[in-house]
Amino acid sequence: MPMSRDVWRATPHVVRLGLLGLGNVGAAFAELVDDDQQGINRRVGLGLEITRIAVRDTAKPRGPLGRLDRITDEAASVVADPSVDVVVELIGGIEPAKSLILAALNAGKPVVTANKELLAQDGPELFAAAESAGRALLFEAAVAGAIPLVRALRVSLVGEHIRRVLGIVNGTTNYILTEMSEKGLSYAAALVAAQELGYAERDPAADVGGHDAAAKAAILAGIAFSADVVAGDVYREGIEAIETADIEFAHRLGYEVKLLAVAEQLVAPDGGPAMIAVRVHPAMVPADHPLASIRGPSNAVFVEGDAAGELMFFGRGAGGRPTASAVLGDVVDAAGALGAEGSLRFAPRHRAQIRPIGELRAQYYVAIDVTDRPGVLATVATAFGRHNVSVRSMEQVGLGDEARLVFITHLAVESDVQATLRELAPLDVVRRVGGLIRVIGQER
Numbered sequence: 313m314p315m316s317r318d319v320w321r322a323t324p325h326v327v328r329l330g331l332l333g334l335g336n337v338g339a340a341f342a343e344l345v346d347d348d349q350q351g352i353n354r355r356v357g358l359g360l361e362i363t364r365i366a367v368r369d370t371a372k373p374r375g376p377l378g379r380l381d382r383i384t385d386e387a388a389s390v391v392a393d394p395s396v397d398v399v400v401e402l403i404g405g406i407e408p409a410k411s412l413i414l415a416a417l418n419a420g421k422p423v424v425t426a427n428k429e430l431l432a433q434d435g436p437e438l439f440a441a442a443e444s445a446g447r448a449l450l451f452e453a454a455v456a457g458a459i460p461l462v463r464a465l466r467v468s469l470v471g472e473h474i475r476r477v478l479g480i481v482n483g484t485t486n487y488i489l490t491e492m493s494e495k496g497l498s499y500a501a502a503l504v505a506a507q508e509l510g511y512a513e514r515d516p517a518a519d520v521g522g523h524d525a526a527a528k529a530a531i532l533a534g535i536a537f538s539a540d541v542v543a544g545d546v547y548r549e550g551i552e553a554i555e556t557a558d559i560e561f562a563h564r565l566g567y568e569v570k571l572l573a574v575a576e577q578l579v580a581p582d583g584g585p586a587m588i589a590v591r592v593h594p595a596m597v598p599a600d601h602p603l604a605s606i607r608g609p610s611n612a613v614f615v616e617g618d619a620a621g622e623l624m625f626f627g628r629g630a631g632g633r634p635t636a637s638a639v640l641g642d643v644v645d646a647a648g649a650l651g652a653e654g655s656l657r658f659a660p661r662h663r664a665q666i667r668p669i670g671e672l673r674a675q676y677y678v679a680i681d682v683t684d685r686p687g688v689l690a691t692v693a694t695a696f697g698r699h700n701v702s703v704r705s706m707e708q709v710g711l712g713d714e715a716r717l718v719f720i721t722h723l724a725v726e727s728d729v730q731a732t733l734r735e736l737a738p739l740d741v742v743r744r745v746g747g748l749i750r751v752i753g754q755e756r
Contacts, residue, residue: 326359327647330396332366332387332412333403334374337426337453340632341402341639342377356644364390366403391416398646400639401425410434417445422646424639426453432527432543435534439661448649450642455528456481456611458634459627460641465535465615472617474536476576478752479613480606481528483629484512484519485551485571487609493559493568494607499552511609521550525573525592532613533575533590539664541575547591547669554594558679558747561707561718567596568604569749578667587667596677596751670727675704675751677720678729680736681743684715688741692717699732700724714743720751 329345331338345352345360353359365377366387374383384390391399391412399416401423403409409430416423418441425431431438431454442449452462456479465474480486484506491502503520506512518524526546533541551571559569572595577586597604602624606612611629616622628634682688689708696703702722709716721729729748737745 326361327643327650328361328363328395328397329643330364330366330390330393330399331362332390332399332401332409334365334367334377335402335404336632337635337639338365338400338402339374339377340636341400344633344636344640346377352640352644356648358644358647360643360647363395364393366390387412388415391419391421396421397650398643399423400643401427402639403427404429406430406433410438413438413449414441417441417447417449420445420447422448422450422649424450424453424642424646426451426635426639428454428524428527428531432530435531435542436540436661439540448646450646451531452642453635453638455531456613456625457627457629457631458637459611459613459625459629460638461532461613461625462535463641463645464623464625465532469615469617469620472620474577474615474617476574476616477532477536477613478572478574478576478603478616479611479625480570480603481532481573481611481613481629482519482522482525482571483609483611484516485522485525486606486611487511488520489551489554489559489569489571490607492554492556493563496556496560498556499554520552522548522571522592523550525571529573529575529590529592532573533588533664534661536575536615537577537588537664538661539588540661541588541590541664541666545588545590545664545666547593549593551594553747554749555747557716558677558749561679562596562677562749565596565720566599567751568599569594570597570603570606571595572597572603572752585665587665589667589669589672591669591672594749596749598753601753670725670730672726673723674726675721675723676701676729677718677747677749677751678733679746679748680717680719681746682715682717683741683743684710684713685741688715689717691739691741692736695732695735696721699728699735701728701732716746 365382370385399421413423487506488502491497526548527543529546530541530543562569573592575590612626614624701724703719704722705720707718733745736742
């Protein structure tokens, strides 16, 4: 029979951790725990001890973290070890991380993970396993690094009816767009700068293509709306097609260009149950919106609720120590639940009804390169009109024997805008359909 919470709190208690992975985040987490035993005990009233660590290569030098009595290359043995109370998964990827997490939960052990890719792909299965086992599955570090966003949505705002969550959840792309905005760099030059500073990987596709942000958007939507949302439900565009000219035009109109993750609950067109729309794409954000001022590799998430109104969470979204700090917070939560009758639980989830992006309405920035000759503007404008896309403003910029036509639309349906561009692309007067950027905020 589990001891009561009051007795557990009054009894000196050491929680033994099994750590899977000793990479950038894993090493930072192990250092936090090893170096601050007394401080952790003083702040939270319990001791944390990493008793087992699973690594891929046991021969690799690891300094004081690599004590031979706790290092192994058999991750499954760490999970199965009866002396391990809480499993911390920092391997990343799908397998063997998924099997190890399921094994830990089935063995009655809480799990802390930072694995956004796995949660975005197989979250519903993992959450069901945690619910069945009656154990916590915590993942604060999977979204926005050190920012306590998951905990805020799960605990502080659990009674709030959240309408929308939108934010900058990838520091690499925000750094690149900041460099393009403030220094006038091309996308290629800004990407090189990000790689030189360690903000972008050698292969940056997961970041610049929006994959990383889409995984985080799926996780956030699931928490905010108590729904099973997976990465495949998220509409995704990256920043590879953004040009300096697009950003300069946005500035003239009073906007900044950001890669946003957006999750919102919408009333169904037929009056049925609310639907969820989740997407990641570049957006023109009004310069006076708090997200427009987020610079460099920082993250920020804006939450809109019925009672709480508008809240913003801001901080470092990546890096070993910030992410490790979030992992540590989850470990403390999971350790605390060990001494309680019951465990940390999330609200029951339902299968999300996803509203496709083609049904959504927004304003749009559209840039089209055309042959500079009489009648071209009328031809292009006719295509917009034929698909019920009303143009709010148009500007023509000369490019030698070509011209760039830049349009800002009134509110329009996404599918109508896409149909317009499909009609325009093959016309002989159209050299290239360039930028398409959605505009966030009230029409103005």
